Amino acid sequence: MTPTRHPSRRPAAAIPGGPLGPSGRRPRVAVIGTRGYPSHYGGFETAVRRLAPALADAGWDVTVYGRPGATSADGADPRILRRETRGLETRSLSTLTYGLTAIVDAVRRRPDVALVMNCANGFWLPLLRWRGVPTLVNVDGIEWERAKWGRVARAVFRGGAMATARWADRIVCDAREIERRWLDEFGVEGVFVPYGADEPDPVTAELSIADAHLEPGGYALFVARFVPENTVAEFVAAAEVVARRHTVVIVGSSGYGGELDDRVAELAARSPKIVHLGHLRDDRRLFALWRNAGVYFHGHSVGGTNPALVQAMICGAPVVARDTVYNREVLGAAGVFVAPEPGAIALAVTDLLDDPGRRAELGEAGRRRARRHYAWSDVCAAYETELRALLG
Numbered sequence: 001m002t003p004t005r006h007p008s009r010r011p012a013a014a015i016p017g018g019p020l021g022p023s024g025r026r027p028r029v030a031v032i033g034t035r036g037y038p039s040h041y042g043g044f045e046t047a048v049r050r051l052a053p054a055l056a057d058a059g060w061d062v063t064v065y066g067r068p069g070a071t072s073a074d075g076a077d078p079r080i081l082r083r084e085t086r087g088l089e090t091r092s093l094s095t096l097t098y099g100l101t102a103i104v105d106a107v108r109r110r111p112d113v114a115l116v117m118n119c120a121n122g123f124w125l126p127l128l129r130w131r132g133v134p135t136l137v138n139v140d141g142i143e144w145e146r147a148k149w150g151r152v153a154r155a156v157f158r159g160g161a162m163a164t165a166r167w168a169d170r171i172v173c174d175a176r177e178i179e180r181r182w183l184d185e186f187g188v189e190g191v192f193v194p195y196g197a198d199e200p201d202p203v204t205a206e207l208s209i210a211d212a213h214l215e216p217g218g219y220a221l222f223v224a225r226f227v228p229e230n231t232v233a234e235f236v237a238a239a240e241v242v243a244r245r246h247t248v249v250i251v252g253s254s255g256y257g258g259e260l261d262d263r264v265a266e267l268a269a270r271s272p273k274i275v276h277l278g279h280l281r282d283d284r285r286l287f288a289l290w291r292n293a294g295v296y297f298h299g300h301s302v303g304g305t306n307p308a309l310v311q312a313m314i315c316g317a318p319v320v321a322r323d324t325v326y327n328r329e330v331l332g333a334a335g336v337f338v339a340p341e342p343g344a345i346a347l348a349v350t351d352l353l354d355d356p357g358r359r360a361e362l363g364e365a366g367r368r369r370a371r372r373h374y375a376w377s378d379v380c381a382a383y384e385t386e387l388r389a390l391l392g
Helices: 043-057 094-109 119-131 151-167 176-186 232-242 259-270 283-292 307-314 325-331 342-353 356-373 376-390
Strands: 028-032 061-066 081-084 113-117 135-138 170-173 219-223 247-251 274-278 295-298 319-322 336-338
Touching: 028 043, 028 094, 043 061, 043 113, 043 307, 043 376, 061 094, 094 113, 094 119, 113 119, 113 376, 119 135, 119 151, 135 376, 151 176, 170 176, 170 376, 176 325, 219 232, 219 283, 232 247, 232 259, 232 342, 247 283, 259 274, 283 307, 295 307, 295 342, 307 319, 307 325, 307 356, 319 325, 319 342, 325 336, 336 342, 342 356
Parallel strands: 028 061, 028 113, 061 081, 113 135, 135 170, 219 247, 219 295, 247 274, 295 319, 319 336
Antiparallel strands: none
């Protein structure tokens, strides 16, 4: 397949301000494919919480599509129009059905450009093309390789990726490796725009009252959605070993219940040194946990630049990460890499907890790298530049 050549990127547009859209009015962008704004569910939602206000600052009228009950008005920028559509709330069909109803609504309203998250929504891009709405698609990770999906779901995601390659006007890749995969497998050149990290404010230096029993620097932290490709089962097995001497804090859930949720809950009930906090919506509390962690274990394996990893880095958490091309790309030399085996994980985490000097060295190296490469201001400016390029 001949590569799709996108125009070269222009310098990032200044924020605020920017050229007007068609007919001399503010340009309109619809953001489709997330749970809505503001939401704390996952990486896409984290990005939209930063990106939507930044686009409004840059002169855009912003509409974010979401799902009923998935957002909170707390902290919402009043300039952002929030629209909810209906879909099937199941693990395998939610992305496709909510994406379809959001795109159908956007077709009726005809924004100047659409930012679509997740290549599974590629099936519906012809509707926007038919309506004359150009699309910028964040293709996310290699969804068809995720262990949580069955054969049919993987085929659907692969089909969505092929449709995205055919119908998207531009694609965004959040890692250089994702960019390479799309060029090699689909012949499409993507634009590299990673996720960003928030510089924590001084308030997050202290653990919350709820976590005051934790010893700063004395616990291992795990933050992830409970799906197989995040190395949850392997870390839980390792946690039993680590907890013989150190506290282990686990943050996350599957969102739908299941075997992994039950196993973590049972382990926390049985071991006084294992703390399960479930899914946290409070960024300050989560940032404080990262800032005070002795070790953060990052087990994500089938994605690009992971928001949790870059946020842990800028918070100064010493990182032990599953050895993948994506995690090496983000961390560079600022991490310890291990195989996805309980014994290897337990050994690496325990060794780092027992070495304060090495922890301080890795934490500072990660903080410097995150500030240099993963600032949200740069990420938002890059998105704004790509959206501007599609106007007209």
